[in-house]
Amino acid sequence: MFELKKLISSFIYPFPIFLISSALALYLLQRGNRRRAKILFVFSFAWITILSYPPFSALLLKPLENAYPKVQLHSPFPRYIHVLGNGHTSSQNIPLSSELSLTSLARVNEGILLYKSHPGMKLIFSGYGGGDSVSNARKNSQLAIALGVNSNDIVILEEAKDTAEEAIAVKKIVGSQPLILVTSASHMVRASSIFRKNGICVIEAPTDFLVKKEDTLWQFPSSGGLRRSECAFHEYLGLLWEKLKGSL
Structure with a gap:
């Protein structure tokens, strides 16, 4: 399917x-x-x-x-940050940062920033490999570790193929605890709705905005x-x- x-x-x-x-x-x-x-x-x-x-x-x-603004966290802070997967290409000939898609980079960076801003959090990465031998969850976690995240604070979910499967997988980990959900701003409406449908208490943390300012009419396609x-x-x-x- x-x-x-x-x-x-x-x-x-x-x-x-x-x-x-x-x-x-x-x-x-x-x-x-x-x-x-x-x-x-x-x-x-x-x-x-x-x-x-x-x-x-x-x-x-x-x-x-514009459905969700920049996240503002308040004490007590949630324990879990879930960074949704996107895409990557494993290659020994390019740097790790270039193996990830631009969307994955934005999501991982936002997850790391939130992780480092408040102690005691766990980072969850999800996403399967597609046609790649390494899952997107693992590739994203490799970058997080390279940028200073403690490997003991990382959970990887490598089997989830889409957002619905990611929600089902993470529900088994967080239960009724609140979860900071990190994904692209355009994807957040769908992702948040799916996670809430699965009974997860979501705090939306959108990133990877593509519309960052008002466009002038005098532009070419x-x-x-x-x-x-x-x-x-x-x-x-x-x-x-x-x-x-x-x-x-």
Whole structure:
């Protein structure tokens, strides 16, 4: 089911839709259907241009990223910090910090900052390896240890493939105790809802913000704008999927 979900979703993101519609337009043009081919070409380029336009992509992402503010902790402090997994590539030819994706780096750094700001906390890393021989949880923990975190204060959950499985796994550890949840700001709405659905007392600590300031209208479409739209699509599709499954 997990692999099927990934396969289907890969075809309904902004850039794949652009490629599919462009390919279909070329096919129609080859078959002599110039009118429909022209309509599809116009749609394809309008679609990718709008979704690459930074102010528009910000409108898509802001409702997700603004749902939770920067975390403010108050005594008594929670014992556990859970950093959700993302991606990495194991390689002996590059530094450890470069093996992690930018999203993973942001999440791990936020987890470490929270860990070091209040003594006595435990860091939980989760995430499977995907096609990599090393799990994302273990790779993230390696960076945390390299940056000064005591290995005795780290718990790794290497089997969880998605957010729902991460919630189920960590529930067995924290029980009814409060948990600081660290993930990307865009992902926090879905992650927090899933964790709360599983009976976990969550304190949201969003990081990895992609919309950091107000965009001016006088901008050109860019890869950064498209990345934000892709991120928004990923989360809205994820929310829809969880609702269809009854997980939210």
